[in-house]
Amino acid sequence: MKKILITLCIGLGISINSNAQCLKKVVNDENTLLVDVRTPEEFEEETAKNAINIPVDELENRVSELVDAKRIVVFCKSGKRAKQAKKILKRQKGIRKVYNGKTYEKVRNLQ
Template identity: 35%
Template sequence: MLPELTPEALQTRLQEGPAVQLVDVRQPEEYDFCRIEGSLLIPLGDLPGRVAELATDKQVVLICHHGVRSMQALAYLQHRHGLTNLLNLRGGIHAWSLRVDPSVPVY
């Protein structure tokens, strides 16, 4: 099973300080509609050419709408690039909106 964390666990980590990098792999129009503040947009299709933008000195939390694309991104980055500092946000930004921050619009 690929490593993941719940929206609540992510909230705790963010409250403790910027010890993670948030990477949103959705499309620009989705990101423009709603996002977790401080996240970096790297659409899934652009990821192969932008791997160098990912942090290597802290955990990287991958985010999408429901957690499927970000899980694909995590698997790709682990298997093709050997990255071990990755976590998938379980349930994606949808779960974040419902369980942590209702000010983030749901779509």
């Protein structure tokens, strides 16, 4: 993931000093879609700013909602569902730039 983030940051014209700094730029870019893959109940309790909720178990059936996104950052509570979501999305046609933000707390702290 580090190589992908560095390549993305260079493509965005961003000078970086660390992987975390690059992920922060990706998370805050207006062309990035933030997807919280936790349950609706967890999402309602708290999430990252401007995130949408698509639970990981609904992801394959709702992929059409994501095909127009230039970049997607998926996240959950522990990172486990986000990792699963990234794998699901990487298998889909037309979705190439998917990043695992790991937890909603991490993504929120990067905003």
